[in-house]
């Protein structure tokens with residue numbers, strides 16, 4: 001492992017490496033988006049190279065599709081794959097019930113469609129992503145550009161009607177222009193600080209015209225894999241109720257870092 005890898009990247013790497021152990025030959029996989037998911041794609045590429053496992057991935061963003069192709073992970077569209085065995089993705093926040101906030105990387109729409117079309121979703125993250133309550137991380141909501149300011153006002157009104165105390169809503173920017181998602185939409189970030197009832201908020205937001213999808217993932221995640229910078233990995237499975245802790249040793253021969261171009 002290169003000496004200059006940050007503690008946070010070490011944590012993300014070990015979570016990704018453990019999650020890729022769940023992959024079996026012949027599987028159709030959802031490939032998440034973000035820095036932790038990028039480690040997962042690298043670990044998956046290594047298993048394809050070293051062990052010859054045969055898998056196909058459905059990427060959740062153009063970024064992930066590009067990385068998978070560069071590393072030799074076969075990809076197809078969700079329409080070609082139709083249904084997936086397993087999705088592995090990162091998250092911005094994870095609560096005790098394994099509800100998530102996602103969309104920090106602006107890919108929540110494809111991520112939610114792909115995860116929902118999977119038999120199982122594994123979330124990989126560093127320990128800082130585990131929270132008591134969702135909401136400190138701004139909740140991303142994907143909206144269509146047409147009338148986005150009206151949609152924003154409707155979201156604000158809805159938050160008032162739900163007695164939400166902190167309700168700043170900001171348009172996500174990319175420099176001087178609004179950030180545009182892979183689906184040509186905008187992202188509104190809801191700065192709520194604490195979300196009392198994530199399930200209700202998710203349902204209500206998706207009723208507002210102009211809202212395409214929100215970043216709350218409720219009852220979608222099956223397994224959470226939390227990595228630590230010293231190599232410890234904790235796994236929680238919501239279906240079996242099982243938890244396990246172990247440690248990943250870094251082999252000096254690991255050539256996975258050769259693929260890092262960022």
Ligand SMILES: O=C(CO)[C@H](O)[C@H](O)COP(=O)(O)O
Pocket residue numbers: 032033034035036037089090091092101102103104105106107108111
């Ligand atoms: O939801 C996401 C992208 O839309 C990411 O999974 C989330 O933002 C976590 O990213 P990272 O692994 O870089 O911390």
